[in-house]
């Protein structure tokens with residue numbers, strides 16, 4: 001059985017390694033395999049999350065049910081075992097995040113490379129696949145300067161994030177030509193740009209705050225103010241849930257989620273009582289980070305030079321309401337060049353969730369970020385590439401008729 005694996009990332013290497021008994025050839029259009037792996041997890045590669053399947057699925061943002069079968073056949077423990085068996089020792093850190101013990105993403109690449117090679121995979125670099133033509137139950141795979149025939153093709157061409165790594169989305173055109181629907185790709189896990197200019201507080205981390213947007217579960221944790229807007233854990237999470245939302249849209253930040261508006265009003269009353277003769281701009285230091293106070297005061301609308309003892313009950317209440325629901329308008333994001341992952345891709349309704357085989361073209365398979373699946377940070381996205389790669393490789397190598 002001749003199998004073409006298009007794309008030499010985590011999904012492609014895993015698919016090639018698990019296509020047992022076949023002769024996989026990996027076609028990769030850049031100069032190296034696993035280019036994205038090197039920058040994954042800030043160069044440390046958080047390759048999986050050793051949680052139970054329910055927790056894993058809760059961290060999948062798009063099309064979690066589609067992944068159920070692949071994740072049960074290739075669990076986080078299987079990912080750890082695969083790397084260990086191929087010479088990469090591993091460790092688990094806070095939040096059950098698994099890393100190579102060396103803290104070097106290159107060790108993950110080496111292990112996946114070894115796994116693919118142990119199955120006799122051949123790697124062809126600088127091969128940009130331009131067209132895939134189904135014929136007589138097989139495929140002609142065309143690249144610049146040549147073409148070759150295969151029994152099966154596994155598309156592991158990734159999404160569109162960090163295109164410098166080779167995941168430039170160019171393969172979506174040939175996937176569409178094969179009759180597949182591609183759900184419009186959008187950047188996810190990405191810095192969000194705000195209409196409000198927050199740059200004076202650039203670098204500030206707001207700890208233990210909540211972000212809310214209509215139709216999205218509130219997210220609680222830390223957030224960072226950037227030159228152009230907001231980033232950090234909860235802003236990235238929000239960017240994933242809102243990846244397909246048209247801009248502009250409003251989000252509301254609760255700077256004191258542990259208190260109700262009434263409790264916060266009481267707290268303000270107590271705090272103000274201690275500084276009655278000060279200006280309001282000097283009365284909030286105990287409650288809010290210094291760098292963020294000017295934004296709150298500007299939106300509150302009470303002159304920052306006014307004396308605290310002149311603040312009315314209604315004004316104080318409106319300040320409490322503002323701190324509990326500080327509005328920001330999201331007008332865009334940092335784009336694919338800076339997005340950790342792509343939301344969108346091959347419509348999973350057209351793919352068999354057990355085998356990863358196309359429901360439209362027999363013998364064509366998909367794995368990894370090319371699919372319309374994406375998850376939050378924590379090792380989930382990389383694991384999805386491994387698990388779907390494993391399923392696609394395993395089933396593509398089976399004889400016709402076994403894979404449905």
Ligand SMILES: Cc1cc2nc3c(=O)[nH]c(=O)nc-3n(C[C@H](O)[C@H](O)[C@H](O)COP(=O)(O)OP(=O)(O)OC[C@H]3O[C@@H](n4cnc5c(N)ncnc54)[C@H](O)[C@@H]3O)c2cc1C
Pocket residue numbers: 006007008009010011012027028029030033034035036037039040041042045046047048127128129130156157158159161162165166167168169170171339340341367368369370378379380381382383385
């Ligand atoms: C900065 C950053 C940090 C990340 N950190 C984490 C993390 O810590 N944990 C985590 O779980 N996930 C992380 N991710 C996401 C994770 O790395 C990816 O989801 C995963 O690597 C995707 O693997 P893949 O094999 O599906 O796709 P890719 O790695 O994108 O591989 C696709 C390959 O296909 C090749 N290709 C594309 N088109 C063609 C063509 N026409 N012909 C030939 N070859 C082609 C590309 O060159 C590329 O090598 C991170 C991503 C980024 C960008």
